[in-house]
Amino acid sequence: MKKTLLVISTAVMVALAAPAFAGAKQDAVMDHYKKLAKGSFSAERGKAFYSAVHTGGKPATPSCTSCHTKSPTGTGQTRANKPIAPMALSKSPDRFGDLKKVEKWFGRNCRSVLGRECTVQEKGDFLAFMYSQ
Amino acid sequence: MKKTIVMTAMIVAMAMMPANTWSRDRGVKDELTKTECGACHMVFQPRFLPAVSWTNIMSDLGNHFGEDASLDEESRTKIEAYLVKNARKKEFKYIGNGTQPIRITEIRWFKREHRNEVSKRAMKRAGTMANCVACHKGAEKGQYDDD
Numbered sequence: 001m002k003k004t005l006l007v008i009s010t011a012v013m014v015a016l017a018a019p020a021f022a023g024a025k026q027d028a029v030m031d032h033y034k035k036l037a038k039g040s041f042s043a044e045r046g047k048a049f050y051s052a053v054h055t056g057g058k059p060a061t062p063s064c065t066s067c068h069t070k071s072p073t074g075t076g077q078t079r080a081n082k083p084i085a086p087m088a089l090s091k092s093p094d095r096f097g098d099l100k101k102v103e104k105w106f107g108r109n110c111r112s113v114l115g116r117e118c119t120v121q122e123k124g125d126f127l128a129f130m131y132s133q
Numbered sequence: 134m135k136k137t138i139v140m141t142a143m144i145v146a147m148a149m150m151p152a153n154t155w156s157r158d159r160g161v162k163d164e165l166t167k168t169e170c171g172a173c174h175m176v177f178q179p180r181f182l183p184a185v186s187w188t189n190i191m192s193d194l195g196n197h198f199g200e201d202a203s204l205d206e207e208s209r210t211k212i213e214a215y216l217v218k219n220a221r222k223k224e225f226k227y228i229g230n231g232t233q234p235i236r237i238t239e240i241r242w243f244k245r246e247h248r249n250e251v252s253k254r255a256m257k258r259a260g261t262m263a264n265c266v267a268c269h270k271g272a273e274k275g276q277y278d279d280d
Contacts, residue, residue: 058199060199078172078173078174079173079199079200079261080173080174080175080260080261080263080264081259081260081261081264081267082171082172082173082174082175100205104203104204104205107201107203108200108201108202108203109201111195111201111203112200112201
């Protein structure tokens with residue numbers, strides 16, 4: 001009985017530590033990057049990457065936050081004034097479910113913000129952060 | 134007499150309806166074009182620009198008015214074909230330097246139509262002249278007569 005309680009409470013704690021907003025499609029996209037990566041991904045590093053002011057890209061968009069707002073749960077805005085649905089999976093559960101689309105936007109936005117392609121590590125960390133939010 | 138009243142009432146009712154009530158939907162029908170172009174901006178109808186303008190725009194998506202809008206080659210080709218097929222039939226005559234415009238906002242009739250039309254407040258709300266829907270509620274359906 002005690003053992004069962006311990007198992008349950010551990011499971012609850014794990015669930016709380018890593019909220020599961022990701023569905024099967026999102027897991028598949030993450031697995032794609034995990035296979036390419038050398039190490040593991042960190043939501044903390046992803047958060048720092050998201051908030052950082054980068055150099056090398058276009059002056060008007062030095063950060064993810066330039067268009068997506070300071071919080072990934074916020075509604076962003078394109079330069080042509082269209083709203084961008086929140087990046088956080090808790091707010092936009094259908095996001096990051098299509099690898100082709102994910103790669104399209106990493107390609108465009110990494111070149112715009114950093115002036116280069118993002119590394120697998122950066123992409124994985126970024127996704128880990130968005131999956132946790 | 135009764136007939137006249139009914140007729141008059143009908144005419145008044147019709148006149149009070151917005152101008153675009155009976156306009157047909159002249160918006161973009163192609164789903165891929167709607168999805169890809171519409172991800173960032175209002176889906177402009179291809180009839181605003183001649184074919185050569187669309188070809189030029191679609192050949193430089195890496196620098197799309199300052200944005201990286203790169204597409205996979207299959208999508209790019211399909212969208213370009215749709216835009217070219219439905220483009221404005223005639224090129225603009227008054228372009229002096231021989232190139233056709235790629236910005237709808239730089240076309241002479243566009244400038245004339247909007248001269249002194251957009252208040253500072255409306256402009257602040259729209260953000261950019263490319264945000265047609267801010268003022269023309271039916272713009273996505275190709276309806277612009279509501280100003």
